[in-house]
Structures are given as C-alpha cells and as structure tokens.
Amino acid sequence: MKYRIISVGKIKEAFYIDGIREYRKRLAPYASLELVEGLEEKISPQARKAEIARALEKEGDKILALLGDRDLLVVLDIKGQQMTSEEVAYFIEKMNLSGKSRINFVIGGANGISSRVKKRADYLWSFSPLTFPHQMAVLILTEQLYRAFKIIKGEPYHK
Ligand SMILES: C[S@@+](CC[C@H](N)C(=O)[O-])C[C@H]1O[C@@H](n2cnc3c(N)ncnc32)[C@H](O)[C@@H]1O
Incomplete structure (x- = not known):
C-alpha cells in the first residue's frame, strides 16, 4: 500500500517543514509516503462567498483529478x-486489506x-473539535501515521 498526503495549501514555515521532514524520515522504513502540496487557488482576503465557493470547486477538481x-x-x-x-x-x-493500492489523506x-x-471520501477523519x-x-497527520505503524508493528514508542 502507498500513502499520499494531499495538502491544498503549501507548507511554508521552516518549523513545520522540519517537523514533517522528521516524521517522514521516521516513517520511511514502514511506508512510502508522498506529499503533494500547493493546489490552492489565489483569492483575495476580501473575497465574497461566491468567489470562495468557485475557488473551492477548482481546488476540488485538482484533488479529484x-x-x-x-x-x-x-x-x-x-x-x-x-x-x-x-x-x-x-x-x-x-484499508491495507481493501485491495486498493493507495490511501490519500486530503x-x-x-x-x-x-x-x-467529501462525497468521494471513504472516510472523514477529525483529529479533534479544535481547528488547526x-x-x-x-x-499531526505524519506523527499519527508514524505512531500507527509503531502500534501495528508492536514496536515501542514514547507515549
Ligand atoms: C485552517 S483549516 C480549515 C478551516 C475551515 N474553516 C474548515 O472549516 O474546514 C485547514 C484544514 O486543516 C484540516 N484540519 C484542521 N483542523 C482539523 C481537525 N481538528 N481535524 C481534522 N482536520 C483538521 C482540515 O483538512 C482543514 O480543511
């Protein structure tokens, strides 16, 4: 099974880039994890509802493609x-037993x-009711995937 994270927005801040790189490195012995980012449509911060909705649809087209x-x-x-x-x-x-070849996390x-x-999704996953x-x-996703593989393999991981 392959794994892919599709992030609509870009990862720009150095401290996120470093953390994500570290967990992808830790994950490497367990899984192939691709990261696709930057599918965001440019809209002004003052954009109205209709413009936001159009941008969401275009981003949705890129994800579905x-x-x-x-x-x-x-x-x-x-x-x-x-x-x-x-x-x-x-x-x-x-999911690994589903007969499919890749899990995409959007x-x-x-x-x-x-x-x-969301309609195409096999699962809608919430980390918590907080907005991140x-x-x-x-x-968080890269860390939780790493944690999941440690659990699957029965290997120790600091709690
Ligand atoms: C800044 S949030 C978007 C907030 C937007 N107002 C919404 O309601 O989706 C950016 C993305 O991070 C992810 N995200 C943020 N908080 C999350 C949480 N608690 N659980 C799962 N995903 C979360 C979602 O994919 C979300 O679309």
Whole structure:
C-alpha cells in the first residue's frame, strides 16, 4: 500500500517543514509516503462567498483529478469521525486489506474542502473539535501515521 498526503495549501514555515521532514524520515522504513502540496487557488482576503465557493470547486477538481479507481480517500475534516491512535492503526490495517493500492489523506486550505471531495471520501477523519492551521494538520497527520505503524508493528514508542 502507498500513502499520499494531499495538502491544498503549501507548507511554508521552516518549523513545520522540519517537523514533517522528521516524521517522514521516521516513517520511511514502514511506508512510502508522498506529499503533494500547493493546489490552492489565489483569492483575495476580501473575497465574497461566491468567489470562495468557485475557488473551492477548482481546488476540488485538482484533488479529484489526482485520484483513480485504486485510490482510497480519507478527508481530514473537523466535523468528521474521531479515532484513538489504536483505532487509526486498526483503520490503516483494514484499508491495507481493501485491495486498493493507495490511501490519500486530503487536508484543506484556509476555506476547507469542497463538498464534492467529501462525497468521494471513504472516510472523514477529525483529529479533534479544535481547528488547526493546515500546516499543523499535516504535521499531526505524519506523527499519527508514524505512531500507527509503531502500534501495528508492536514496536515501542514514547507515549
Ligand atoms: C485552517 S483549516 C480549515 C478551516 C475551515 N474553516 C474548515 O472549516 O474546514 C485547514 C484544514 O486543516 C484540516 N484540519 C484542521 N483542523 C482539523 C481537525 N481538528 N481535524 C481534522 N482536520 C483538521 C482540515 O483538512 C482543514 O480543511
């Protein structure tokens, strides 16, 4: 199984870049994790609802264009289902038996994710009811994937 994070926004801040790089390095012995970023449509901070909606749809088109029949889609969504880290490990094991070839984790930009992408999702995953910046969501995701693989392999990891 391959794993791919699709982040609509770019990872720009050095401290996020460093943290994400570190967890991807730690993950490397367990899984191939690709990171696609920067699908964001440029809109002004004063953009009205209709312009935001159009941008979300264009971002949604770009995300959906990356997916084929053998792709599973997990959308990171504040209003999704919450899981413990053990449940994440079980979820990944179950997905690994699905017969598909890649799990895609999508993290939205400043305005979230289009409803068409959420409809295509196999799972909507919420880390917590708190809202995190997209870069932090990517960092949390890489750490939780690393933790999940340590649990799956029965290897120790500092609590
Ligand atoms: C700044 S947030 C977007 C906030 C936007 N107003 C919304 O409601 O989706 C950017 C992205 O980070 C991810 N994210 C932020 N907090 C999250 C959480 N608690 N659980 C899961 N994903 C989260 C989501 O993918 C979200 O689209």
